[in-house]
């Protein structure tokens with residue numbers, strides 16, 4: 001089988017909108033397989049809008065966007081679930097069903113994304129929970145877990161279908177610094193095993209401690225540390 005070497009995200013000359021307001025103009029960038037990319041910028045600068053556009057939750061104008069092989073401009077709403085199987089989405093607020101156990105939360109997503117074989121489902125469930133360090137949490141209710149553990153469940157849920165990229169929107173925004181660090185480490189591990197990550201964050205410690213490529217939303221533009229005169233020190 002031929003290896004697919006196309007970028008996982010390819011944005012070309014696109015305008016990003018929130019309602020009728022343009023938030024980013026004429027943006028272009030690529031994310032290659034297995035890349036780790038930070039997305040920074042002030043509150044309201046357009047990070048969430050950009051992420052939502054990439055996972056086909058907001059429509060855009062001009063240009064083209066391709067994510068995991070899907071043409072986001074042309075994607076029909078009934079095809080969006082197929083896109084969502086190739087990507088993982090992680091938010092700041094954990095968005096687990098509060099009245100269902102950890103396994104029920106994960107099984108819900110598996111059923112919704114076409115899993116049918118009970119044995120395989122159980123196997124995958126155990127695998128993703130082990131992966132995030134929560135092997136023993138399957139039977140727990142979300143409220144019996146700490147914030148960091150709940151976020152690990154969300155990450156496990158995002159990993160179920162072996163996504164090519166994780167879109168994380170301020171994934172440690174509700175967590176204390178120590179727990180944030182351990183969640184960040186988990187993202188790094190996931191990235192090392194080949195999943196690309198685009199992480200919107202206000203936590204600049206991550207970037208100073210683990211320097212990497214940075215995209216920055218600023219005054220309606222998207223700056224790229226690999227393309228622009230981009231001095232991180234002046235960007236904080």
Ligand SMILES: Nc1ncnc2c1ncn2[C@@H]1O[C@H](COP(=O)(O)OP(=O)(O)OP(=O)(O)O)[C@@H](O)[C@H]1O
Nearest residue numbers: 018019023041042043044045046047048049050217
């Ligand atoms: N649901 C919405 N309806 C209308 N305008 C919105 C909506 N959500 C965001 N906006 C506006 O769009 C612009 C970009 O917001 P966005 O949420 O993308 O910024 P952000 O960089 O993610 O901010 P934060 O760091 O606070 O999450 C802002 O001017 C914001 O007020």
